[in-house]
Amino acid sequence: MKEDSKQNSLNDKTILSQEEASNLAEELKQTLKEGFRPEKDEKLIKKLIAGLGDNRGMLRRTFSESLGAIGPASIPELREALLKSPNVTTRRAAAKTLKLVGDPSALPDLLEALINDKDPVVQGSSAGAIAIFGEHAIEYFVRVLERPNSSEMQCGLARWGLSFIGAKGANSLKEAALSKNPKVRASCIAALGEQTQTLCDLQAKNIITNALNDVSIEVQIEAIRLIGALNEEDWDLDLLASKLSHINPQVRKQTALSLMRLKASNQIERLRNSLLNEDDAEVINILELSIKVIKRNT
Incomplete structure (x- = not known):
């Protein structure tokens, strides 16, 4: 048949x-x-x-x-x-x-x-x-991220799901953002944007700020990226700019991009100093772009 x-x-x-x-x-x-x-x-x-x-x-x-x-x-x-x-x-x-x-x-x-x-x-x-x-779903997406055998696509779907839920699952997201698993922390921090900017959640903002010094590079990068995206918030720009001297070039690159998006004119000298000491070609390009954009907007 x-x-x-x-x-x-x-x-x-x-x-x-x-x-x-x-x-x-x-x-x-x-x-x-x-x-x-x-x-x-x-x-x-x-x-x-x-x-x-x-x-x-x-x-x-x-x-x-x-x-x-x-x-x-x-x-x-x-x-x-x-x-x-x-x-x-x-x-x-x-x-x-x-x-x-x-x-x-x-x-x-x-x-x-x-x-x-x-x-x-x-x-x-x-x-x-x-x-x-919503909030009931967060633990299921976290399980996907915690599984060592989850594929990149499955993890990507879990990250998407957490971001889709956003502020509707605020309490569970904030709790999961403190997980022992760095992949879970990074994914949950990425999903805290709406909670931080729209609802002015100070606890969520503190979680993001503290993540700048996380032991995981992945978590740090996600926090730096999110700070740059939330340009209406009052962030500790000195703490953010300190990441320009980080040993990891991706951290330095993302920091320069976020400072540019935040139009951080008070950090332009640190960007210039970083440019003088930078030896990674990709990061150099981003530093030059950041300085140019910030100068144009000040």
């Missing part, structure tokens, strides 16, 4: 032909259009899950929206589809549908898919679904 003509559920008990899928989608569209929710019927849910594997995007969208409207009753079947379906289209759609359902009980399953599924779209859709849960 060809996959493009039959859509199978995980256990092959529910099968929809293309015609059956089309007819069901039309019925559901009308139901949703009239403002009603589909019935929380087990057989219907199984049909909708089978329809998530349909190769027609508009039909998948209708089935997904219908499952979202049904709500938490659809989670057991969606969980099974996300974690066990051999059909990658079904897994992708299941992750997106769990986002529509919006029930935090699905968080462990979405984390498992983010970590273990080999398909990058499933990983991305799972991260997107996790992120909508």
